[in-house]
Amino acid sequence: MDKDNPRLDVDPETMRAMGHAMVDMVVDHWSHMHRRPAAVTRDAASLRAILREPLPEAPGDWQETLAMAREHIFESMGQIAHPRFLAFVPGPSNAVAALGDILTTGYNTAASLWRETPGPVEMELAVLEWLRELVGLDPACEGIFTSGGSVANLTGIAAGRTAILGEDMAGAVAYCASQTHSSVARGFRILGFARSQLRAIAVDAAFRIDLAALEAAIAADRAAGLRPFCIVANAGTTNTGAVDPMDALADIAAREGMWLHVDGAYGGAAALVPAGRALLGGMARADSVTIDPHKWLFQPYEAGVSFVRHPGLLERTFASNPEYLQDVAGSMLEVNPADRGIQLSRGARAFKMWLSLKLLGARAFRAAVQQGIDNGEMAEDLLRRSGRFEIVTPATLAVITFRFVRPGFDGAAADRLHRRIVDALLADGYAFVTSTELGGRTCLRFCTINPRTTQEDLAGTIDRITAFGDAVPAGDAP
Numbered sequence: 001m002d003k004d005n006p007r008l009d010v011d012p013e014t015m016r017a018m019g020h021a022m023v024d025m026v027v028d029h030w031s032h033m034h035r036r037p038a039a040v041t042r043d044a045a046s047l048r049a050i051l052r053e054p055l056p057e058a059p060g061d062w063q064e065t066l067a068m069a070r071e072h073i074f075e076s077m078g079q080i081a082h083p084r085f086l087a088f089v090p091g092p093s094n095a096v097a098a099l100g101d102i103l104t105t106g107y108n109t110a111a112s113l114w115r116e117t118p119g120p121v122e123m124e125l126a127v128l129e130w131l132r133e134l135v136g137l138d139p140a141c142e143g144i145f146t147s148g149g150s151v152a153n154l155t156g157i158a159a160g161r162t163a164i165l166g167e168d169m170a171g172a173v174a175y176c177a178s179q180t181h182s183s184v185a186r187g188f189r190i191l192g193f194a195r196s197q198l199r200a201i202a203v204d205a206a207f208r209i210d211l212a213a214l215e216a217a218i219a220a221d222r223a224a225g226l227r228p229f230c231i232v233a234n235a236g237t238t239n240t241g242a243v244d245p246m247d248a249l250a251d252i253a254a255r256e257g258m259w260l261h262v263d264g265a266y267g268g269a270a271a272l273v274p275a276g277r278a279l280l281g282g283m284a285r286a287d288s289v290t291i292d293p294h295k296w297l298f299q300p301y302e303a304g305v306s307f308v309r310h311p312g313l314l315e316r317t318f319a320s321n322p323e324y325l326q327d328v329a330g331s332m333l334e335v336n337p338a339d340r341g342i343q344l345s346r347g348a349r350a351f352k353m354w355l356s357l358k359l360l361g362a363r364a365f366r367a368a369v370q371q372g373i374d375n376g377e378m379a380e381d382l383l384r385r386s387g388r389f390e391i392v393t394p395a396t397l398a399v400i401t402f403r404f405v406r407p408g409f410d411g412a413a414a415d416r417l418h419r420r421i422v423d424a425l426l427a428d429g430y431a432f433v434t435s436t437e438l439g440g441r442t443c444l445r446f447c448t449i450n451p452r453t454t455q456e457d458l459a460g461t462i463d464r465i466t467a468f469g470d471a472v473p474a475g476d477a478p
């Protein structure tokens, strides 16, 4: 960068050198990740002092800036693709897709309007067909790539509103299990529904929606003159991996003339393998389905997908046709993704998935999904064999919840103990593990969808949990 002649472009040689250095950084990261910490703690004040610099007016030195970015940005974070990142829902990602994003951004690729960028649009439509086939959805499904599961849920619910309610939301009511991801309630709110228009239905002992409670709620609302219009089903809850009874919900929705949306953001990918597909049976009957490739389909952020099983409905919900786009109006063959969702300008998020499916093949994806399920069962086996843990919910779609058992620590003291363990794990860095609450009690949770997680990773994490749990002073018990 020329300090005396500031301009927006770099010469090709500098660009090439910077690009090679960045690719080297990424390749080093991928090849050494397993040996590095999964969790990182940084002190907020010191990190802020480094990063909240005055606006840089003059050109900077690219090598120094890259070194700073490596240390204070990319290595100052929990590594979400790390084999021992077992918290929340990990993003295991894959290296081919990560490189694919370089091309997508390098060409400043858009996939909004067919006539503007036909190749990227047609590629996205192809990937949607591959994905539909991979998870076994109805060939009538049309879809759209989104930023992630939250927007995919919002997209499916918006399509359901168009189909069942049209413009009139008065008295409309929707239903979901109390274990449903918070993005669903947020989606309803963004779409203009009042909080009271979404009912959180009780769950059974396995954290699945209670069908009798659902039917009673629908009947009571109808009797009160309200308009039940939508059921949201979970294809894998975030907390426990629970799968709502899809076929029964599809029957209820059909009988009641309601929309069935399935949130498969994390669990829908399990349909790639027979064990998962058996659990998710009936998902294909849904009117709309969310799948989140940046979770269990190994794509870097961001990539979500919304499928809707009613051709043309996405366009009926989202197309706006302003005069300045009159030259690029879509047709049956020339699809405009901008008419199928909430974004006009949108990147070609599907490309990383196109590249990784082409270069790695669908069989690798199926094996990786199965590995995640197997890892959950391996973790459960290790926890049971250690004799120090109580299993709260068994491994289901690669999620297991459990409690560390320490005599003298009960009730609130046990809850505090688990939060102390999480703090100690974060400070240690070996693994990234978080807690949740089930039945009012704090427990630990593993989400094992990363196929690179080994038995040694799981055993090492469980050993640390035990050691940190035993190290909490006995005086912390009441």
Ligand SMILES: Cc1ncc(COP(=O)(O)O)c(C=O)c1O
Pocket (backbone or CB within 6 Å): 089, 147, 148, 149, 150, 151, 153, 181, 183, 236, 237, 238, 263, 264, 265, 266, 267, 292, 304
């Ligand atoms: C079941 C479920 N639904 C929706 C979401 C939201 O997805 P995103 O974070 O991609 O917006 C998540 C995220 O973990 C999830 O687990």
